[in-house]
Amino acid sequence: MIAYKPQKHPLSQPFDQGTEPPRKRGIKILWISLAIAAILAGAGYIGFQQYIKSNTHDYYKVLVNGQAVGTIGDPSEVTKLVQAETAEMNEAYPSLKMSLRTGNISFEKISEYKGTADSQATLDKLESSFKMSAEGTEVKVNGEVVGIVKNEETAQAILKQIQNKYAPPSRMKSSFPKVQLLSTGSANQTTAPSNRIAGVKFAEEIEFSQKELDPSKVLGQDQLKELLSGGKDAKTKYTIQQGDCVGCIAQKFNISPEVIYKDNPWIQDDLIKAGDVLELTLAKPVINVVTTEVQTEIITSEPQVIIQKKATLNKGQSKVIQQGKAGRKQLTYTVVKQNGNKMSEDLVSIDVIEKSVPKIVVQGTKVVNSGEGSDESVSGKGSGTFSWPVSGYRITSTYGSRWGRMHKGIDLVGSSSIKAADEGVVEFAGTKNGYGKAVIIDHKNGFKTLYGHMNSLSVKTGEKVGRGEKIGVMGNTGRSTGIHLHFEIFKNGKLQNPLKYL
Numbered sequence: 001m002i003a004y005k006p007q008k009h010p011l012s013q014p015f016d017q018g019t020e021p022p023r024k025r026g027i028k029i030l031w032i033s034l035a036i037a038a039i040l041a042g043a044g045y046i047g048f049q050q051y052i053k054s055n056t057h058d059y060y061k062v063l064v065n066g067q068a069v070g071t072i073g074d075p076s077e078v079t080k081l082v083q084a085e086t087a088e089m090n091e092a093y094p095s096l097k098m099s100l101r102t103g104n105i106s107f108e109k110i111s112e113y114k115g116t117a118d119s120q121a122t123l124d125k126l127e128s129s130f131k132m133s134a135e136g137t138e139v140k141v142n143g144e145v146v147g148i149v150k151n152e153e154t155a156q157a158i159l160k161q162i163q164n165k166y167a168p169p170s171r172m173k174s175s176f177p178k179v180q181l182l183s184t185g186s187a188n189q190t191t192a193p194s195n196r197i198a199g200v201k202f203a204e205e206i207e208f209s210q211k212e213l214d215p216s217k218v219l220g221q222d223q224l225k226e227l228l229s230g231g232k233d234a235k236t237k238y239t240i241q242q243g244d245c246v247g248c249i250a251q252k253f254n255i256s257p258e259v260i261y262k263d264n265p266w267i268q269d270d271l272i273k274a275g276d277v278l279e280l281t282l283a284k285p286v287i288n289v290v291t292t293e294v295q296t297e298i299i300t301s302e303p304q305v306i307i308q309k310k311a312t313l314n315k316g317q318s319k320v321i322q323q324g325k326a327g328r329k330q331l332t333y334t335v336v337k338q339n340g341n342k343m344s345e346d347l348v349s350i351d352v353i354e355k356s357v358p359k360i361v362v363q364g365t366k367v368v369n370s371g372e373g374s375d376e377s378v379s380g381k382g383s384g385t386f387s388w389p390v391s392g393y394r395i396t397s398t399y400g401s402r403w404g405r406m407h408k409g410i411d412l413v414g415s416s417s418i419k420a421a422d423e424g425v426v427e428f429a430g431t432k433n434g435y436g437k438a439v440i441i442d443h444k445n446g447f448k449t450l451y452g453h454m455n456s457l458s459v460k461t462g463e464k465v466g467r468g469e470k471i472g473v474m475g476n477t478g479r480s481t482g483i484h485l486h487f488e489i490f491k492n493g494k495l496q497n498p499l500k501y502l
């Protein structure tokens, strides 16, 4: 600010003039002479005054915040300097909102005999005291300043770009294919698997604050983006401790289990043990994008096989009286990802899109040759349909390529009793590598089921078991990640998705 404050100088005050009283007539002449002398003196005085005046110069004392910095001939020189500096500054930082801090500039007028102002020195001094400042937005991540950009809009735009990398707007549509329940036998209905992003956020707390600062500290968009989302990948090795699990290690390092599977392709079905060494890639960007995705997957549900006993048909004979037809189920998952890597996955629903039609087979029970009893209460031959091996079950992991690895079965938690999913003969009851205490039941119809990680077994090899019969207690044996049942179904030696049959 420039304030102009004129002030009177003592030199500009007029001198005092005395007057002499008249005395006698005799001295009139003298008086006249004196008067003439006085006039002459007066004239001399005026001349002197005029001389002083013509040699007295007005100039100004310049003060910044009340402190004298020098003198100047004309205050407009300071105004011109401020204007020139402002123009130069705006040219140097065209995209920033700049201000020139000059301090509070004021002037005091000085009229002094033969006075001169040291204008150039004062202007130089002023110029070097001016400070440029820019308006900027400080970006703080979890309370720490990461960088400064010109304004909040710029910061927001950078964050949006980082977010869009993992949550492109095209995948954030609000419309979501509704599961349609169709009647049996309806034509092909296309409900393609989908993957929609339901929510996106940053894992960190991000704050902005407006600041006045040095313009050289203001970063460009790309610089801040690099600071926020960059960060070099660090490779490290980790030796598995007793009680570790893939998910636990992932959590410990704040990385996705997917990264662990990718780096360590030897891990099968979460089977790790203390002493194994894992390769870990630890990427440490300053901010992490967390997306919540709704994923759907459609699986075929195999038709049930219903066996009807018929006394009029000879034993050993069978007839298919209704051909089965496969149905379809939609599995819906909620998947949480960090920077595109899966952190958690929950199966939220299984919906029947198209009901399967059961296959009905009539089997004869008529005994032609007498002498043999017909003890068929437990034949050891399965029906081809399966019931859940756990009551009050919840699926904690589904079958297939998940987390960048193949999961051979489904994981279930629920009540502790493990039940045979169908009638059959126990083919194996004991400890199986990786599976801990396990049971394999041969259903004698092409199907086999496997039950792993059990705490205890209540059947023996060779024993016939009925559907729903208890075969053991749920546990955490083998390379397990907590108390659960790992359940697999094989058809003619090939692994199946158990949810096709359940």
Ligand SMILES: [Zn+2]
Residues within 6 Å of the ligand: 269, 397, 407, 409, 410, 411, 485, 486, 487
């Ligand atoms: Zn499993």
